[in-house]
Amino acid sequence: MVNQKSRWKTTLVIVGMLAPALIVALGIVIYPIINTVIKSFQDEATGAFTLANYTYLFTNKLSRAHIWYTIWVTFLTMILAIVISYLLALYLRFSESKAAKVISSLYLLPRFIPVLVAVYALKMIIGDSGLINRLSLLLPEGSPLYDFKPGLLYNAKGIIIANLWFNIPFATMIISAALSGISSSIVESARDVGAGKLRIFFKMILPLSISDVMIAATFVFMSNVSSFTTPYLIGANHPMMLGVYLRKQFSSRNYELAAAVSVLIFLFSSISAIVYIYTNLKEKEWEKD
Amino acid sequence: MSMRQAMKPAHIARSLGKKRAGGVLILLVFMLFFYGPLLYMLPLAFANKYEYPAIAPTQYGFQWWKYVLDQPNVVEAIVNSFLFAFASTILALIICIPAAYVLARFKFKGRKFIMLLFLIGNAFPKIGMYTSIGIIYYRIGLMGTFLGVLLIHMLGTMMQMIWLPAGAFRSVPRHQEEAARDAGAGPIRTFFHVTLPIAWPGIAVAAMYAFIGSLGESVGTLMVGLPKYRTMMTEMYGVILDFPATAGAVFALIIVIPNIVLLMLMRNYIGGGALAKGFKMS
Numbered sequence: 001m002v003n004q005k006s007r008w009k010t011t012l013v014i015v016g017m018l019a020p021a022l023i024v025a026l027g028i029v030i031y032p033i034i035n036t037v038i039k040s041f042q043d044e045a046t047g048a049f050t051l052a053n054y055t056y057l058f059t060n061k062l063s064r065a066h067i068w069y070t071i072w073v074t075f076l077t078m079i080l081a082i083v084i085s086y087l088l089a090l091y092l093r094f095s096e097s098k099a100a101k102v103i104s105s106l107y108l109l110p111r112f113i114p115v116l117v118a119v120y121a122l123k124m125i126i127g128d129s130g131l132i133n134r135l136s137l138l139l140p141e142g143s144p145l146y147d148f149k150p151g152l153l154y155n156a157k158g159i160i161i162a163n164l165w166f167n168i169p170f171a172t173m174i175i176s177a178a179l180s181g182i183s184s185s186i187v188e189s190a191r192d193v194g195a196g197k198l199r200i201f202f203k204m205i206l207p208l209s210i211s212d213v214m215i216a217a218t219f220v221f222m223s224n225v226s227s228f229t230t231p232y233l234i235g236a237n238h239p240m241m242l243g244v245y246l247r248k249q250f251s252s253r254n255y256e257l258a259a260a261v262s263v264l265i266f267l268f269s270s271i272s273a274i275v276y277i278y279t280n281l282k283e284k285e286w287e288k289d
Numbered sequence: 290m291s292m293r294q295a296m297k298p299a300h301i302a303r304s305l306g307k308k309r310a311g312g313v314l315i316l317l318v319f320m321l322f323f324y325g326p327l328l329y330m331l332p333l334a335f336a337n338k339y340e341y342p343a344i345a346p347t348q349y350g351f352q353w354w355k356y357v358l359d360q361p362n363v364v365e366a367i368v369n370s371f372l373f374a375f376a377s378t379i380l381a382l383i384i385c386i387p388a389a390y391v392l393a394r395f396k397f398k399g400r401k402f403i404m405l406l407f408l409i410g411n412a413f414p415k416i417g418m419y420t421s422i423g424i425i426y427y428r429i430g431l432m433g434t435f436l437g438v439l440l441i442h443m444l445g446t447m448m449q450m451i452w453l454p455a456g457a458f459r460s461v462p463r464h465q466e467e468a469a470r471d472a473g474a475g476p477i478r479t480f481f482h483v484t485l486p487i488a489w490p491g492i493a494v495a496a497m498y499a500f501i502g503s504l505g506e507s508v509g510t511l512m513v514g515l516p517k518y519r520t521m522m523t524e525m526y527g528v529i530l531d532f533p534a535t536a537g538a539v540f541a542l543i544i545v546i547p548n549i550v551l552l553m554l555m556r557n558y559i560g561g562g563a564l565a566k567g568f569k570m571s
Contacts, residue, residue: 014391016387018387029447033418114525114544116522120525120541121541124534125329134341169323246414259421
């Protein structure tokens with residue numbers, strides 16, 4: 001009897017403490033998502049069920065170009081960001097040089113710089129009349145790099161460079177945390193028995209850090225596939241990232257098509273989220289043994 | 290080079306030198322890529338004249354500071370930015386901390402599902418979220434209201450405000466809480482005297498990310514707040530697109546200063562550890 005009473009009390013506490021956050025999340029996350037999903041299957045004029053918004057997305061030449069563009073820019077950014085971050089994190093973890101110490105104390109800053117500010121600052125450097133171009137004008141006239149225009153803005157290169165600027169510090173932070181959990185003594189004893197660097201990496205370091213690498217990759221993927229501000233400010237008009245395309249459809253009041261684009265981006269994000277959940281659960285099983 | 294190094298065999302000394310050169314090269318690339326753009330803004334912000342093709346300003350002064358601060362909306366935008374940042378962080382703390390505690394400490398049916406629910410908000414494209422929230426706002430009259438903007442700011446921070454503190458609570462040793470309870474402390478007393486002191490760095494970091502996230506929120510405010518609620522960030526869009534470059538540098542500097550101050554205050558507590566732990570579901 002008493003036990004049942006205290007169990008009731010616990011349930012009440014759980015519900016009471018969860019309720020405010022859940023209600024807000026339902027209101028500003030779940031309800032809008034459901035609303036959008038429904039809208040994406042509706043006809044603009046009649047509100048009747050239709051697949052037309054999706055067929056348009058996948059058959060229209062322009063929107064197909066936007067989809068492919070978004071996929072490859074996102075994948076390229078993710079791969080570059082993860083590879084560079086992993087190398088940087090390894091360097092920071094295993095090098096005892098001064099350079100590594102300096103970088104360790106400085107690499108977090110970009111996470112504290114608002115996207116707009118960073119994009120602006122990058123523009124002043126890599127823009128065609130930015131610092132790089134101005135420096136090239138110091139070269140003797142006629143030399144091959146004189147008046148060099150980087151040509152990085154308003155195309156994929158600029159977007160990828162800006163995204164790397166944001167994502168490398170974040171991914172390095174997550175991966176560094178995983179690497180700091182690997183004790184130096186195991187690595188050293190492996191080295192003592194004659195294991196080479198590559199072997200130590202593939203047999204010890206990679207398996208021990210892979211789940212955190214996947215977490216980092218998931219978040220890099222998610223933030224890039226739906227990015228808006230960076231491609232809006234320094235991307236091209238064609239093809240454009242889906243985030244910019246979505247905003248464009250919204251401003252021209254094509255709400256149903258905009259909803260379908262949202263759902264599409266959501267599906268892309270979900271694929272990466274599934275990978276993330278899978279690695280998370282798998283790790284838990286591994287802990288059980 | 291020290292004596293010891295000099296006495297080492299030639300090939301070791303050479304490889305040490307190579308390693309050192311490699312380190313310097315990495316540092317150089319790192320500094321140029323990440324800090325070059327930021328540091329270059331400093332002289333530009335204090336330039337009166339910065340004309341093509343000069344590399345640095347040819348005349349320094351506060352001309353553009355005056356210009357920026359004289360803009361009718363700028364001071365209001367700065368005040369609004371901080372107002373929304375404080376309000377949304379405090380509200381998120383009040384709402385999310387209890388939920389984070391429950392998710393960290395109790396095992397119950399649907400717990401993982403709820404954790405995922407908070408993650409979903411991050412998987413759905415923000416811009417799509419803003420548009421669908423905008424449609425709902427029109428319907429219920431929240432468009433261009435304080436509460437409407439506040440909720441948009443919370444949208445960006447809720448997940449971190451749940452997951453990071455949950456990770457922090459999970460790292461509080463359970464037996465310490467139990468010992469306090471055994472000694473006769475009630476659950477609330479135990480929470481404030483045992484749990485919170487151990488978990489607070491994780492909570493503080495989450496609050497800081499929420500604050501900075503709110504200060505940096507631009508698109509959502511642009512879509513549901515204008516024209517009534519302008520923040521520094523919504524003004525920055527116009528500044529980047531329409532103002533002279535030097536005015537942009539001034540504005541960027543004003544925006545960045547609070548973030549740098551927060552980073553300095555919190556630097557001992559920031560690291561991937563808390564973040565990575567928070568993002569684990571088990």
